[in-house]
Structure formats: structure tokens, C-alpha cells
Amino acid sequence: MAEMEQPKKVADRYLKQEVLGQGTYGVVFKATDTKTGETVAIKKIRIGKHKEGVNITALREIKMLKELKHPHIILLIDAFPHKQNLHLVFEFMETDLEGVIRDSNVFLSPADVKSYLLMTLKGLAYCHEKRVLHRDMKPNNLLIGPDGQLKLADFGLARIFGSPDRKFTHQVFARWYRAPELLFGAKQYGAAVDVWAAGCIFAELLLRRPFLQGNSDIDQLSKIFAAFGTPKADQWPDMKNLPDYVEYQFVPAPSLRSLFPTVSEDALDLLSKMFTYDPKARISIKQALEHRYFTFAPSPTDPAKLPKPVRKQETKASYGKHEAIKGISPPRKIRRVMPEHGRPDGMKSHVDKDQQAPMSLDFTVLAERPPNRPTITSADRSHLKRKLDLDFQ
Amino acid sequence: MADFQTSTQRAKWVFTPQKLAERYKAANQRAVQLLEKCGTTQVEVDASGSLTYPTENARDQAADKKLKPLSVDEERFMRAFYEAKVQEVCSAFEFPHKIQATALQYFKRFYLQWSVMQHHPKEIMLTCVYAACKIEENHVSAEEIGKGIKQDHHIILKYEMAVLQSLEFDLIVFAPYRAMEGFVSNMEEFLQARDDEIQKLESLLKAATAEADKIMLTDAPLLFPPGQLALAALRIANGVLGVVDFDRYLESIVSQPNSEHTTSHLSNLLDDIESLVKNYKYPSEKDMKHINRKLKSCLGHSSSHDESKKREKRSKHKSHRSSSDAPPNGPPAG
Structure with missing residues (x-):
């Protein structure tokens, strides 16, 4: 076959174009759907002869996205096996929210921030209404289309929640977006974990850098407590019963205003409600959408008019982690260490409990650079898999 | 979901x-x-x-x-x-x-x-x-x-x-089991059930689960939505146990604002499912x-x-x- 000479059609339908990303599980490439004329992104996942058959992450993503159809959820157009690869065909997305947040040439007005958060929460509200937990909310998984519409992607960790006593693994979310109950090892949790992560994304939009950058699970809790104060029993009665609960030295909460000096009162109030410690008291996504932040001025920017990153190539949308794309991440810029980072670090009084200490070294060696964004693809991934297997037997 | x-x-x-x-x-x-x-x-x-x-x-x-x-x-x-x-x-x-x-x-x-x-x-x-x-x-x-x-x-x-x-x-895939649990807890309200009745409803659910297992062996799962399969299973089980007045219960369901059915229509659908179970043939x-x-x-x-x-x-x-x-x-x- 003369496959090499001309662009080949995959499955007689998709005209292959350039590769968007390459990683451990396979490749993402751009293509034209000859049936509709539309540009698509195709994620290729090797089938291989695994002991456990078809990649479970890919299957989760397919089963969820087949049922979830919403303007703020990535559209799965097709799924099919072809030549030793499972192909997932998605609508083509230009960039992701991480690319927007990081691009120092992009100015985000309060109305822009509101628009991005609104779209994020709308997508999430739909998931929760369908009783789906996303469990991997982070800017990198919020893709942005050519029309400025933001869509939730990467449902490889998503779970249906229903029976209240069902136990889940707590090893979900990239660490910086992990809710305190998960960091304390909660196995029974609900939609509130996505709310916390959405709060982190909101904060990141406002600050233009990840808000709580812990370099280990223990350090993550220290960072959270440094920002909001160590929770007291009356604030979060169930805390002490969580499996991995350890007492932390009491730290008083600085005023939220001091962490977000320039934001509106409404934004600050919503933030504080999304960062409520007790998951039962934390605002729901539905309530958050009804918060006055969204009804009061300024009104959210029309998505089509939202600012976009200038250097397109650097910020291609990633279509989820199971390809662990290397070529797509923009090069990290050297950044100043923010003053409030010094503080929580000094409070790390539980180093002995910190089993992930060696990992944190990787980050701290490069003191001037922000730590690499932790993903579940990286260190905790194998752990997660083991957990998942054990959890449900 | x-x-x-x-x-x-x-x-x-x-x-x-x-x-x-x-x-x-x-x-x-x-x-x-x-x-x-x-x-x-x-x-x-x-x-x-x-x-x-x-x-x-x-x-x-x-x-x-x-x-x-x-x-x-x-x-x-x-x-x-x-x-x-x-x-x-x-x-x-x-x-x-x-x-x-x-x-x-x-x-x-x-x-x-x-x-x-x-x-x-x-x-x-x-x-x-x-x-x-x-x-x-x-x-x-x-x-x-x-x-x-x-x-x-x-x-x-x-x-x-x-x-x-x-x-x-x-x-x-949607199965009748979850829907059955929903109907049974709904029946508790419908009956304003006391403790002894709640126990009866529990045994109804158990019996209906076994009936649903039988329904799953017929063509019914390809012909009817899971809610109707669940109701059919409950009706069959209730026919033996007599826990609720099923016709009245069906009426209460179809009287809800979002219902697409009349009682007789729904009842006919359940008859169809029941007859699939009755005519089920195992080689x-x-x-x-x-x-x-x-x-x-x-x-x-x-x-x-x-x-x-x-x-x-x-x-x-x-x-x-x-x-x-x-x-x-x-x-x-x-």
C-alpha cells in the first residue's frame, strides 16, 4: 500500500493531518472528517496485548462521553478500533485554559474570568445533574474551541455516583486541585470534590498562577491550611474520622482579601463558599451558578470575544491525560516565587508522615521554577491503578 | 447516570x-x-x-x-x-x-x-x-x-x-433494579407506611428482584424502558404478596405531571412484559x-x-x- 505518499484516510472517513501530541499511550492528531468537512482531533490509544484488555481509562471516557451531551462538554464524535489502535474522535479544540492562564500576553479582565468560570461551572453542573463526578478538574482539562467556548474534557477518571455508601479511591485529581477530604483519605465523597477543584481553577484565573502548589500530599494540606486556617472541629465535624486524618498545628486564617487583593466582594464571597472545608457545607455547583457573582456587574464576556493565547503552537489542547503529551506543554517560564509560598513551607511540621518526600525533592531542587504541575499520570498513577483494582472487589 | x-x-x-x-x-x-x-x-x-x-x-x-x-x-x-x-x-x-x-x-x-x-x-x-x-x-x-x-x-x-x-x-446500560428501589421507596410514601408495612415492602423488593432476573432473560430489555420492566417485576411480585393496591399505585404514578401514560396504557405495557415472561422458553x-x-x-x-x-x-x-x-x-x- 502506498500509505506513506499521501495523507491517508483512517477508517475511510478521517483525513489525517499533523500530529498534535505524542505520548506514552499513543498519539493525538488533527484530521478532517470527510463526512462532515469538520476539523477533528483523533486520540489513538494502543490496544496491545495487555493482560487487562482494552484500556480502562479510555473505556471510562467513552462510556461517559457517549451519554454526556452539552455545549460545555467535549463532544465525542466517534470511537472505533483500527490497526491495533483504539481511535477516539473529538471535536477540534484550539487551546486549553492552562494556555490562557499562563500566557503573559493575555490580559484577563474580571468579565473574562467570570465568563471562563461560568462555562466551567455550567459543564460541571450538567455532569453533577447526570450524577457524574469528573474527578480530574484542572485548567489543562478545560479545552477552548475556536469559538471561545470552554468544554470539560478528559473523563478518564470520571465516576458515576449514586449509592451513598459506595467507596471510591481518594487518589484522584492532580494534587493542587485535590479537596482536603481527599487529602485526608476520604473514600466516600461526592460532588463537593469537583467544587473544590473548580474553586482552585477560579483562584488560578484570578491570580494567574496555580493557587495552592503543594509538593506532596502533606504539603498540599499545609498550603491549604496556610491559606484558610487550620479547620476547627466545629467547622468540619467529620474531619477527625477521616482515614488519614492527622492533627496539624493550628494556623490562623489570613484574611481572604489579603490573598486576593484586587478582586470584587462578590468574587471573594463565592471563592470562600467554594473553599468551605466541610464538604457537606460547601456550596454546590448549582448554588454557585445562582450566586450573585454571576448576576451582578460586570456581565461575563461573550465567549467569542474572549482573549486567546497568541502563540498557538505552544498551547494546543491536550485531549486528556492518557496520552501524557510531551510535545504540547508550553515551555515553563521562570517565575518569581510568590511571597505567600514561603510561609506555608515553613509550617511543614509533619515531614515524618510525608511518604512522598523524595518526590518533593524533584521540585525543590529547581527553586526558581514553579514545580511541575503534578498530574495523576506522573507519580501517583500506578498507585491509583492499584487502588482502583483493590477498591471494588 | x-x-x-x-x-x-x-x-x-x-x-x-x-x-x-x-x-x-x-x-x-x-x-x-x-x-x-x-x-x-x-x-x-x-x-x-x-x-x-x-x-x-x-x-x-x-x-x-x-x-x-x-x-x-x-x-x-x-x-x-x-x-x-x-x-x-x-x-x-x-x-x-x-x-x-x-x-x-x-x-x-x-x-x-x-x-x-x-x-x-x-x-x-x-x-x-x-x-x-x-x-x-x-x-x-x-x-x-x-x-x-x-x-x-x-x-x-x-x-x-x-x-x-x-x-x-x-x-x-440501564437496568430495572435501581428503578425498582426508587418505586419501592416511593410506595412507602404512597402507603404512608408503618414499620410492619415497610418490612412487607422490603420483601416485595426482594421478590421483585427475582422477577426482574426472569424478565432480563426475555426480549423485554430490548423492547421496554427499565422503568416499565421494574414496574412489571413489582406487579408480578405484588400479585403473590399483595402488599399494595397496584392499580391505585399505577394511577398515582400516571397522575404525576411528567407522565406520558394513562393507567390503562401503562397497565397494557406491563401485561405485555408479563406475557413475555410467561411465554419464555428455555431449550x-x-x-x-x-x-x-x-x-x-x-x-x-x-x-x-x-x-x-x-x-x-x-x-x-x-x-x-x-x-x-x-x-x-x-x-x-x-
Whole structure:
């Protein structure tokens, strides 16, 4: 076959174009759907002869996205096996929210921030209404289309929640977006974990850098407590019963205003409600959408008019982690260490409990650079898999 | 996922009786034509989901024999036999009803696209159980399933992709069990139940669960939405236990603002489901012997050589002797 000479059609339908990303599980490439004329992104996942058959992450993503159809959820157009690869065909997305947040040439007005958060929460509200937990909310998984519409992607960790006593693994979310109950090892949790992560994304939009950058699970809790104060029993009665609960030295909460000096009162109030410690008291996504932040001025920017990153190539949308794309991440810029980072670090009084200490070294060696964004693809991934297997037997 | 209304199941996998009959007929016809043209019906599968159909030269080897295809009714028996096996396997592993129901739905949907003459139902049955566990997040390794019931687990892994593809990757399936729980807790309110009545409702739920298991063996899951299956199961169980005035309960349901039915319409639908259960036929041993012999010859499994190889595999279950390693284009009769 003369496959090499001309662009080949995959499955007689998709005209292959350039590769968007390459990683451990396979490749993402751009293509034209000859049936509709539309540009698509195709994620290729090797089938291989695994002991456990078809990649479970890919299957989760397919089963969820087949049922979830919403303007703020990535559209799965097709799924099919072809030549030793499972192909997932998605609508083509230009960039992701991480690319927007990081691009120092992009100015985000309060109305822009509101628009991005609104779209994020709308997508999430739909998931929760369908009783789906996303469990991997982070800017990198919020893709942005050519029309400025933001869509939730990467449902490889998503779970249906229903029976209240069902136990889940707590090893979900990239660490910086992990809710305190998960960091304390909660196995029974609900939609509130996505709310916390959405709060982190909101904060990141406002600050233009990840808000709580812990370099280990223990350090993550220290960072959270440094920002909001160590929770007291009356604030979060169930805390002490969580499996991995350890007492932390009491730290008083600085005023939220001091962490977000320039934001509106409404934004600050919503933030504080999304960062409520007790998951039962934390605002729901539905309530958050009804918060006055969204009804009061300024009104959210029309998505089509939202600012976009200038250097397109650097910020291609990633279509989820199971390809662990290397070529797509923009090069990290050297950044100043923010003053409030010094503080929580000094409070790390539980180093002995910190089993992930060696990992944190990787980050701290490069003191001037922000730590690499932790993903579940990286260190905790194998752990997660083991957990998942054990959890449900 | 709580929403059947927007589900792929509602959009694609609930049929009219006529449509369902057509699908079974068409699947049977495709296999009949293969048999006529090629002398065998077996479609080979590999782990990446690619299919190899029998070719016409296979015909020469089988030309001396005049093979008879299975009829639509015989196919139905064959499926009924292996659907019962799905429940047996799931019970042996003590899987929840939900997994059993998902596996059955997968099995039923698979054989809308294929004839049992093209893919042996035993292999598909095992693969459906495995896939259902995986999708319902109750992960059990293929090896464990294989070991537990003394079957070669490589077969499961070999068929997984082909099964998923035949399901068109619509993997979330709605079963009547959850809906039944919902109706029963709704009945508590309806009856304003006291403690003793709550206990009766619990036994009603238990009895209805067993009835739902029976309903799942019929065509009903391909013909009715899960809510109606649940109501039918509850009505059958209530017919014996007499816990609630069922007609009045149905009235209370249809009087709700979003209801699409009248009481009599809903009642008729439940009658239809009940009659499917009443008319359910499970093949006798004699039926099975006959059909099985026919199936084997259609699949080209009748040679004694092939049989002994299989038996050997079953008794020793060697760790790696995957049939997926065999050249896909080899003569299917072996």
C-alpha cells in the first residue's frame, strides 16, 4: 500500500493531518472528517496485548462521553478500533485554559474570568445533574474551541455516583486541585470534590498562577491550611474520622482579601463558599451558578470575544491525560516565587508522615521554577491503578 | 447516570417487536448466506477488533458435506441457553444484579448484529460478563474469571474489542433494579407506611428482584424502558404478596405531571412484559444437543481433532496458548 505518499484516510472517513501530541499511550492528531468537512482531533490509544484488555481509562471516557451531551462538554464524535489502535474522535479544540492562564500576553479582565468560570461551572453542573463526578478538574482539562467556548474534557477518571455508601479511591485529581477530604483519605465523597477543584481553577484565573502548589500530599494540606486556617472541629465535624486524618498545628486564617487583593466582594464571597472545608457545607455547583457573582456587574464576556493565547503552537489542547503529551506543554517560564509560598513551607511540621518526600525533592531542587504541575499520570498513577483494582472487589 | 431520557439506550437500543424480529432475521440470513457461499460461518476475531470472514475457498473443504444452518428459533434457543449461563456465572462470582443485567444487555445487543453461527455464544457470554464488570467499575481480571469457571481467559481478551465495537461503544446500560428501589421507596410514601408495612415492602423488593432476573432473560430489555420492566417485576411480585393496591399505585404514578401514560396504557405495557415472561422458553437438553451439533458444524468445529485440542486446553489451562496467536487467515476448520 502506498500509505506513506499521501495523507491517508483512517477508517475511510478521517483525513489525517499533523500530529498534535505524542505520548506514552499513543498519539493525538488533527484530521478532517470527510463526512462532515469538520476539523477533528483523533486520540489513538494502543490496544496491545495487555493482560487487562482494552484500556480502562479510555473505556471510562467513552462510556461517559457517549451519554454526556452539552455545549460545555467535549463532544465525542466517534470511537472505533483500527490497526491495533483504539481511535477516539473529538471535536477540534484550539487551546486549553492552562494556555490562557499562563500566557503573559493575555490580559484577563474580571468579565473574562467570570465568563471562563461560568462555562466551567455550567459543564460541571450538567455532569453533577447526570450524577457524574469528573474527578480530574484542572485548567489543562478545560479545552477552548475556536469559538471561545470552554468544554470539560478528559473523563478518564470520571465516576458515576449514586449509592451513598459506595467507596471510591481518594487518589484522584492532580494534587493542587485535590479537596482536603481527599487529602485526608476520604473514600466516600461526592460532588463537593469537583467544587473544590473548580474553586482552585477560579483562584488560578484570578491570580494567574496555580493557587495552592503543594509538593506532596502533606504539603498540599499545609498550603491549604496556610491559606484558610487550620479547620476547627466545629467547622468540619467529620474531619477527625477521616482515614488519614492527622492533627496539624493550628494556623490562623489570613484574611481572604489579603490573598486576593484586587478582586470584587462578590468574587471573594463565592471563592470562600467554594473553599468551605466541610464538604457537606460547601456550596454546590448549582448554588454557585445562582450566586450573585454571576448576576451582578460586570456581565461575563461573550465567549467569542474572549482573549486567546497568541502563540498557538505552544498551547494546543491536550485531549486528556492518557496520552501524557510531551510535545504540547508550553515551555515553563521562570517565575518569581510568590511571597505567600514561603510561609506555608515553613509550617511543614509533619515531614515524618510525608511518604512522598523524595518526590518533593524533584521540585525543590529547581527553586526558581514553579514545580511541575503534578498530574495523576506522573507519580501517583500506578498507585491509583492499584487502588482502583483493590477498591471494588 | 441517572438520566435514561437522554441515554443512548433510549435513543438506540429500545425496539418495536417488529424491528426486533427483523434484526434477528437479518442476522440469521447473513450467516445463512455465508454458509451457502463459504461452507462455514465462523468469523475470526483478533484482539484489536479486526474481523476475518470466511472465504469462498473454505468451501472446497466442506463441499462434500451439506451443512444446515440454524433457524431463527434455534438461534433464540441457543441465546437463551447462554443467557441463563450469564446469570449462572454472575451468581457463582456473587456479582451484583446490576452487573448481571449489564452483561445480559451486552449479550442481547451483540446478537442483534451477529448470528450465533458467526461468533460462538459461549465466548461472547464470557466476554460480556468481563466487560460488564469493567464498565460497572467492579473490576475482576479476565484471568480470574477464566480461572473461576475453568475457561481460557485469552478468549475473553481476544473478543473484548469486537464486542465493544458491536455494542457501538454504548456502554452505559440501564437496568430495572435501581428503578425498582426508587418505586419501592416511593410506595412507602404512597402507603404512608408503618414499620410492619415497610418490612412487607422490603420483601416485595426482594421478590421483585427475582422477577426482574426472569424478565432480563426475555426480549423485554430490548423492547421496554427499565422503568416499565421494574414496574412489571413489582406487579408480578405484588400479585403473590399483595402488599399494595397496584392499580391505585399505577394511577398515582400516571397522575404525576411528567407522565406520558394513562393507567390503562401503562397497565397494557406491563401485561405485555408479563406475557413475555410467561411465554419464555428455555431449550430442553434434547433441543440443545441437536442445535449444538448443527452449530458446531456451521462453525467448522466438528472435526474430532479440533475437539480434542479444546478438551486439552480446558483440562490443563496452560498459561499461554492464545488462539489469538493463530494466523487469522488460516482455514477456519483447523
